[in-house]
Amino acid sequence: MADDSRINQPGIIGSYAAIGDSFTEGVGDPGPDGTFVGWADRFAVLLADQLPVPDAATIPEDSPHGNFRYANLAVRGRLLDQIVEEQVPRAKELAPDMVSFCAGGNDIIRPGTDPDDLAERFERAVADLSDAVGTVMVTTGFDTRGVPVLRHMRGKIATYNIHLRAIADRYHCPVLDLWSLRSVQDRRAWDDDRLHLSPEGHTRVALRAAQVLGVDVPADPDQAWPPRAQRGTFEERRDDIHWARDYLVPWIGRRLRGESSGDHAEAKRPDLLPLRPDLLPR
Template identity: 35%
Template sequence: MHLRPPGLPGRYVALGDSFTEGVGDPSRILPNGVRGWADRVAERLAKSAPGWEYANLAIRSKRLRHIAAEQLGPALAMEPTLITLYAGGNDIMDAGTNVVELLSSYERLVAPLSATGARLLLFTGYDVEVSPALRLLRKRNHAYNDGVRAIAERHGAVLVDFWAMDAYRDRRMWAADRLHMSKAGHKYMAAQVLDLLGVRHSLTPKEWDPAPRQTLREWEYAQRRWVHDWVLPLAQRKLRRVTLGDHLQPRWSEPVRVPPKGGLRRLVKAAR
């Protein structure tokens, strides 16, 4: 692991799927139309120590095998000092996934990242009880999370234990699809990562009044709307074997120097 003196900039490379790409946190300016927790982490790093560089290779819908095949090589070539990896969540939702085999593949992905000496952060997945329709996947998800914890310990990685974050029990931390974090959820995740890195920041948890109780009619309408808007399209994509990430490119495919003032949006505006 890189033992860098406090206050020195480095190079942060983020790998993964929609979780790290930033889906659920829309932006009219930034690449792929999203922002997300990783962008926020990069911007706070740059404010803390100007000169930080950042690449985000994550693309929505990618399975672990895609991340290993498409993102690992470029990430290693960038010689990062900080790496975050979230992978396997989409595999968990696929029918027939063998968790033992998945974790074996996951560790084969982690090993070369760990060997770089960069500070490596690994994430557990959130408890899929967030959506009642996904309760059948809980046992598989728990086994995966236990495996990630063990792999993080074996490879000296920092564990970001998403599964244990009670703040996400509030439905307002989730986007309308109930699978991705909302803007508030991404901000909260950025704060958790920065805290683990020991980076000072001003991101504070959203303070909400208690969520209003839904009537039975409101709940039924919300369920029907969710199934129509999100569940059925997802099922149709699975049948057609297409994903929302098929024609997307990484948001920040090469390291960019993050402006300490104005952040990544300043880069995009300057390019325009």
């Protein structure tokens, strides 16, 4: 039988569940099995690496990380209330050592959304989670000053972020502050759709999340990007036109039809399972 005492030491995280929307599901970071990887999967590997090395006899055959368990309940397109209804109860049932909670981004970008009201609903969910799990990590929104279409919502996002920080203070939650992560202001941190992170962007977020918990990381998430060639105005405008045709127009169309990219999607990892080596991010 495995010696769980090493997992339950103060400050040691032996199980982790992620809840949220497309950001936490990992959209923009395709994996080897056809699903997305994303920052939460990469963060899970960093958390697993901080566990004490168990005896060989206690290591599950399908996991190189001993007794560490990880679930990802996030589904693309989900609004805050959907996450609270669908994912929070499952996270409470799993009762992991830690839950990362990122929600409200899809609400904020909708016209007429009140960030004050949204924050009140978010806080009720944090209070509910805090009674059932060891630690709740609260995740803020990105600074959208350089994101087409979303830059005019920067004030709403900033207001929501201030609320999230206050909620985190009240419930003693660590904060994954994405607004202050300067490296994701670079265009290379984002996927072609300009709404989701690229694999490197997801990696930067995972490194920052580990730093928040005091976990040793192999690289600085805010390290400078390599220099790149300057682009001309014509190239930038051509890319903007292609982006609008391929991503913006379909996105607007789904909004007008009341559709979501996650209408038929399910959680990719609904149970606390070991990290299989063939599915680990590289």
